[in-house]
Amino acid sequence: MEQFCPLEYTLNFIKSKWVILIIRELTLGTQRFNELEKKIAGISQKVLTSNLRFLEENNLVERKVYPVVTPKVEYSLTNLGKSLQPILDQMTEWGIKNIKK
Amino acid sequence: MEQFCPLEYTLNFIKSKWVILIIRELTLGTQRFNELEKKIAGISQKVLTSNLRFLEENNLVERKVYPVVTPKVEYSLTNLGKSLQPILDQMTEWGIKNIKK
DNA sequence: CAGAATCCTTTCGGATACTG
DNA sequence: CAGTATCCGAAAGGATTCTG
Numbered sequence: 067m068e069q070f071c072p073l074e075y076t077l078n079f080i081k082s083k084w085v086i087l088i089i090r091e092l093t094l095g096t097q098r099f100n101e102l103e104k105k106i107a108g109i110s111q112k113v114l115t116s117n118l119r120f121l122e123e124n125n126l127v128e129r130k131v132y133p134v135v136t137p138k139v140e141y142s143l144t145n146l147g148k149s150l151q152p153i154l155d156q157m158t159e160w161g162i163k164n165i166k167k
Numbered sequence: 168m169e170q171f172c173p174l175e176y177t178l179n180f181i182k183s184k185w186v187i188l189i190i191r192e193l194t195l196g197t198q199r200f201n202e203l204e205k206k207i208a209g210i211s212q213k214v215l216t217s218n219l220r221f222l223e224e225n226n227l228v229e230r231k232v233y234p235v236v237t238p239k240v241e242y243s244l245t246n247l248g249k250s251l252q253p254i255l256d257q258m259t260e261w262g263i264k265n266i267k268k
Numbered sequence: 269c270a271g272a273a274t275c276c277t278t279t280c281g282g283a284t285a286c287t288g
Numbered sequence: 289c290a291g292t293a294t295c296c297g298a299a300a301g302g303a304t305t306c307t308g
Contacts, residue, residue, distance in 0.1 A: 183281095211281070211282060
């Protein structure tokens with residue numbers, strides 16, 4: 067990912083609707099793949115997977131695989147991932163204030 | 168634009184790299200189409216136009232046409248547009264802090 | 269359960285040419 | 289100067305099927 071300025075750099079991590087919904091969901095705590103899929107309305111398995119990979123690659127999310135019979139994989143925010151929350155909060159606040167209709 | 172929650176609503180306005188660069192440029196003050204085109208490195212005329220239209224439609228930017236011989240059009244942020252600045256500032260701050268290499 | 273693989277549509281933006 | 293019009297390629301994401 068080539069970035070040109072800090073603003074663009076940050077945007078690259080939060081420009082996707084699904085990414086921010088995943089991050090927001092994970093601020094509630096560690097969750098399994100399955101839980102995320104159920105809670106994030108409308109997300110497909112493929113999109114969830116690829117976005118989680120992206121977040122993992124960029125150290126925003128940690129993936130923990132449990133070597134048990136039925137697969138169990140847990141996702142949680144890293145400290146870096148958690149540090150995005152003020153931005154999401156501010157975006158939410160702006161949205162509440164300015165949403166029309 | 169159908170939105171589902173405030174977070175997504177806000178994201179719709181800032182998810183584009185070009186949109187945030189335009190807004191940031193306009194925080195410096197009213198500017199002409201031509202100036203924006205020169206200052207925002209790499210933006211094409213088409214993209215600049217369409218993004219300005221988008222911003223205008225959503226009341227984030229005001230377009231002022233002067234009826235003179237050589238066309239003169241000025242763009243400026245509305246109060247709503249200006250109200251996005253804290254979010255962009257926070258994104259910039261996060262980028263400065265976490266940008267790698 | 270947690271995915272991988274494949275196919276397909278939509279959207280964004282780059283390139284280029286033209287105009288009142 | 290400030291656009292419009294057209295063509296085109298890349299990338300995101302939806303739907304579906306299959307698997308260790």
